[in-house]
Amino acid sequence: MRAGAPGRAAVELHGGRTTAAMRGRLLATVRHMLRLDEDLSGFYAVAAADPELAWAAGGAGRMLRSPTVFEDVVKTVCTTNTSWSATTKMTTALVEHLGDPAPDGRRAFPSAAAMAAVEETFYREIVRAGYRAPYLCELADSVASGAVDVEALADPGLGDDEVAARLLALPGIGPYGAAHVMLTSLGRYSRLVLDSWTRPTYARLAGRKTADATIERRFRRRYGEWAGLAFWLYLTKGWVQ
């Protein structure tokens, strides 16, 4: 995927021939990943009245997500207590060793079944996941066996509290991970992602160090169910402006 003309994105296909059905599925996946059908008008209505976030009301806030919730959960575990370079190395190793290969040799992110088929030593020695190795094994096993259905967390019929509780029950997912998966993968914007990057970034922008509870109160008061998205955009304004 690459940027096309303003307001457009282009998808490049590598490898063999494609059928209309394949292209249809690909388009649906890309729409899903880019969250093109998301309705953020409720958020924009509030943001427009906020001098700090009025810029976002022009169309910001579509969080890129993976094709599956499982992939986002695994990647999120690989962001915890480590550097971004290590995160990319871990996820790259998963793809290179367990991913389903395409005709051109490129590989997709592995399925839960593929991840469940290898031993814990694979995650330690090849993926270099360290103490996360047993978390990744248990996660893959429970999803592959059907004991846990992480895709079901996208069900709009579920409340945020219920979804958060189920995410927190997953191995390697704590408050940060749950908030991160909810914001990026599930389109649930109420939780603030508080971690070693967002805290100091907020402190810098706000001009002073602030307790988590205070930050949450500020954003919840003004943005309610959109608090997490508002917080994220407040922090990342510099990325796009």
Place this chain on the structure above:
DNA sequence: CGTCCAGGTCTAC
């Protein structure tokens, strides 16, 4: 070469 720590979580008080 030792220490610290990076987009935290879990366990045991």
Place this chain on the structure above:
DNA sequence: GGTAGACCTGGACGC
């Protein structure tokens, strides 16, 4: 319910 300590790894940093 809140809070120390341990936890893999590897790059950055001070010595």
